[in-house]
Amino acid sequence: MQIKRLALWAVGIVFCVTFAVGVALSTTEGDELSVAEEAEVDALVLPLPKLWTGDFAGMQKRHMVRVLVPYSKSFYSVDRGQQAGISYDLSVALAAWLNKNHADPKAAVRWQVMLIPVARDELISQLLKGQGDIAAGGLVITDKRSAQVAFTAPFTVSVGELWVSAPGTEPVTGVAQLAGRQVMVRRSSSYFEHLTELNKTFQAQGLKPIDIQLVDENLETEDLLEMVNVGVIPATVADHYIAEAWSGLYPDMQINEAVKVHEGSAFAWAIRPDNPQLKKQLDKFVEAHKVGTLFGNSLRKDYLEQTSIVDPTSARELAKFMSLVKIFKKHAQTYDFDYLMLMAQGYQESRLDQQARSPNGAVGVMQILPSTAADPQVGIKNVAKSADNNVEAGAKYLRLLEQKYLDEPGISPTNKVLMAFAAYNAGPTNLRKFRRLAEKSGLDRDVWFGNVEHGAARIVGRETVDYVGNIYKYYVAYKLAQQRQLLQDATTNP
Secondary structure, three states, X not given: OHXXXXXXXXXXXXXXXXXOOOOOOXXXXXXXXXXXXXXXXXXXXXOOOOOOXXXXXXXXXXXXXXXXXXXXXXXXXXXXXXXXXXXXXXXXXXXXXXXXXXXXXXOOXXXXXXEEEOOHHHHHHHHHHOOOOEEOOOOEOOHHHHOOOEEOOOOEEEEEEEEEEOOOOOOOOOHHHHOXXXXXXXXXXXXXXXXXXXXXXXXXXXXXXXXXXXXXXOOOHHHHXXXXXXXXXXXXXXXXXXXXXXXXXXXXXXXXXXXXXXXXXXXXXXXXXXXXXXXXXXHXXXXXXXXXXXXXXXXXXXXXXXXXXXXOOHHHHHHHHHHHHHHHHHHHHHOOOOHHHHHHHHHHHHOXXXXXXXXXXXXXXOOEOHHHHHOOOOXXXXXXXXXXXXXXXXXXXXXXXXXXXXXXXXOOHHHHHHHHHHHHHHXXXXXXXXXXXXXXXXXXXXXXXXXHXXXXXXXOOHHHHHHHHHHHHHHHHHHHHHHHHHXXXXXXXX
């Protein structure tokens, strides 16, 4: 019963499944990059500027504004050096505005706006430290944040934070009905702050508190909406415009329009509180680019109208999950992996379909090349017909990648497996390039999220970033479902 429920909760959470990648590189690659490969990576290095906390006058002398941004499907992404998203387009517009209104006619240097990706829960701390001058990414103005930073004039106001629940859950029509219900959000989000405030109100009214469960900071609001859409988690909170924008892609989630966790939110850029000159200039920029202006409305339309529809086939996915779980458990134990992590990779590779074939010859659940499986270091045959052999070959190859290319004491077990996934997808040579570029750019070569993934995005594009991110998301979904089932079992059989 536990596995059946896990499968049902996991069904359909694929955002981007790739059958054409496979494992195409030999396990006998050299241990180091060649001189030419090192030079290729080093040419891409963009070292982070030194910490600096000056105001607008100093920025004029530097001709630079640094914008801190988190990776987000809506706000910022990079694909082989091509940047996109709401924060990127606003930054391009800011550079144009600065060059129009604050250009030095005697200087040949033009204003530059540099986007620096950071983890979402580090936006404010890195801003105050001087890593950037602006923190962007849809930040909502809250009391807690306002005690640390200053905000520009808002790009949009009157934003409602809505309760978004899974299909089949009991609908809610009033805020009081949230008492005792479970919701999952990031600690760094404004939603957590407002839910905590709401619980204080509930306590004063004698109501049960909302059961606030914290999720991994690497999961963006769009990821949580996807997980709600297929019932992996019971509910989350999202800004009205974000929930509405992704409702086309996630049509089964219930957006409770009448149930606002918080009303009247406004999102803006955050700046250091001792930068009044910068605030004055940015307020002028916002006035000409906020929602309601031609630019602001166009930006909202470009990024916040989704049209794709996910159509999961739950019965088929359930049958595949049930037929393979014992195989995954067996080989996960042999090669020392969490079986749910391996299943998450299999789901990303093929939707757990042994019949899957890619144009480059990769086969089966783990989309492995027969030639790679037959390599003496893996030594497993018949991977095209046998799901058992296929999963074992994938698990053994993944373990080989860890041992051969990631046997370093500074890498945590989680980051080892995440980077092994990257090598599985893009090849060990590319992984070495990703890590070198991260290190040369002032990032941590031993950490995937927020660090090495940036190197991957610049070198091979979003494919590998999404590949690893999806696997981790599916793994989190499996673990959440497993924890829920264990809790239910304990309640039923104390």
